[in-house]
Amino acid sequence: MHDLIILGGGPSGLTATIYALRKRLDVLLITRDLGGKTNYRLQLPFVDHHLVITGEEVVSRFAQEIDYLEFSRVFDKAERVEKAGEGYRVHTRAGAVHECRALVVASGARARLLNVPGEKEYMMRGLCYSAISYAPLFVERQTAVIGDGALALRATAELARIASKVTLVAPTHGELDSAMGRRVLAAGNVSVLEGYTVERVNGDDYARSLVLAYAGKKRELTADAFFVELDLVPQSELVAEIVDRDERGRVKVDCANRTSAAGVFAAGDVTDVFAEQVLIAIGEGAKASLAAYEYLLTQ
Numbered sequence: 001m002h003d004l005i006i007l008g009g010g011p012s013g014l015t016a017t018i019y020a021l022r023k024r025l026d027v028l029l030i031t032r033d034l035g036g037k038t039n040y041r042l043q044l045p046f047v048d049h050h051l052v053i054t055g056e057e058v059v060s061r062f063a064q065e066i067d068y069l070e071f072s073r074v075f076d077k078a079e080r081v082e083k084a085g086e087g088y089r090v091h092t093r094a095g096a097v098h099e100c101r102a103l104v105v106a107s108g109a110r111a112r113l114l115n116v117p118g119e120k121e122y123m124m125r126g127l128c129y130s131a132i133s134y135a136p137l138f139v140e141r142q143t144a145v146i147g148d149g150a151l152a153l154r155a156t157a158e159l160a161r162i163a164s165k166v167t168l169v170a171p172t173h174g175e176l177d178s179a180m181g182r183r184v185l186a187a188g189n190v191s192v193l194e195g196y197t198v199e200r201v202n203g204d205d206y207a208r209s210l211v212l213a214y215a216g217k218k219r220e221l222t223a224d225a226f227f228v229e230l231d232l233v234p235q236s237e238l239v240a241e242i243v244d245r246d247e248r249g250r251v252k253v254d255c256a257n258r259t260s261a262a263g264v265f266a267a268g269d270v271t272d273v274f275a276e277q278v279l280i281a282i283g284e285g286a287k288a289s290l291a292a293y294e295y296l297l298t299q
Ligand SMILES: Cc1cc2nc3c(=O)[nH]c(=O)nc-3n(C[C@H](O)[C@H](O)[C@H](O)COP(=O)(O)OP(=O)(O)OC[C@H]3O[C@@H](n4cnc5c(N)ncnc54)[C@H](O)[C@@H]3O)c2cc1C
Pocket: 007, 008, 009, 010, 011, 012, 013, 030, 031, 032, 033, 034, 035, 036, 037, 038, 040, 055, 076, 077, 078, 079, 106, 107, 108, 109, 110, 111, 128, 129, 130, 133, 134, 235, 238, 267, 268, 269, 270, 275, 276, 277, 278, 279, 281
């Protein structure tokens, strides 16, 4: 029986694990990888990265430490979590069963993909999935955003402040009538292609254009970069039976990362905490681990 199990080895889970190790807890990190989404790094032909401190660099220091401390982690997929007495039991794809007194859920959220030809080739090579992270790089550039929900409209509004031109490719009317949608429609440098869908991504070393379809007709849209801003899907299914989630499936947490279940904490993109960013996930992971430690002290 471990003191603490941490599910997910992205920025939040790695930080939570490091904190638990410092507190000399018997901790086990169960994860498919070390680093989570920081393993994606956007490459653009016009951006020089050499003076930028990336999330990946910060997180990789934690990942190296945990990789070295083999006893503290197992590479596996958690498939089911259940209550077991006062604690919890985690079943994994490899067939292992791990038990713990407390749990930190740090399984992140995945960006919804376009699933069209060319997407895999150009993912993070001119095809971006996080305007909140990268929009500031596009000063006086031509950009395009794909999506029609709140995420896409927010990305368009942010890019419109920085880029010379933003084209929003909105497959449906979506949330264009919202306050953010009205703002986007009113911006002088934004044009909206409503009803268009993306058929493929074309490029050379980087994505250079999208082939769009509308009412049986095709057209090509060129830009310096393309932001796929569909939903973020929280990977919270494995604790769906145990903790309360919001309407988007994010695990609800309080200011000390406690969920609705005693002994279960959550951190990072899987939660309903504002903004999906590496530094936020790191802070939330630290908080969740400290809160779990406090909980264990009282048991
Ligand atoms: C393309 C892209 C680029 C980004 N760039 C930046 C940036 O430049 N700067 C920035 O601040 N933010 C950036 N972000 C956002 C940032 O990556 C996230 O906010 C951050 O990684 C969230 O950390 P996390 O630990 O909550 O989740 P994640 O990083 O998503 O990590 C989740 C972890 O859980 C594991 N996991 C999930 N389910 C299971 C399971 N069932 N069993 C075992 N393991 C599981 C995953 O393998 C992974 O290790 C970017 C996001 C994307 C999508």
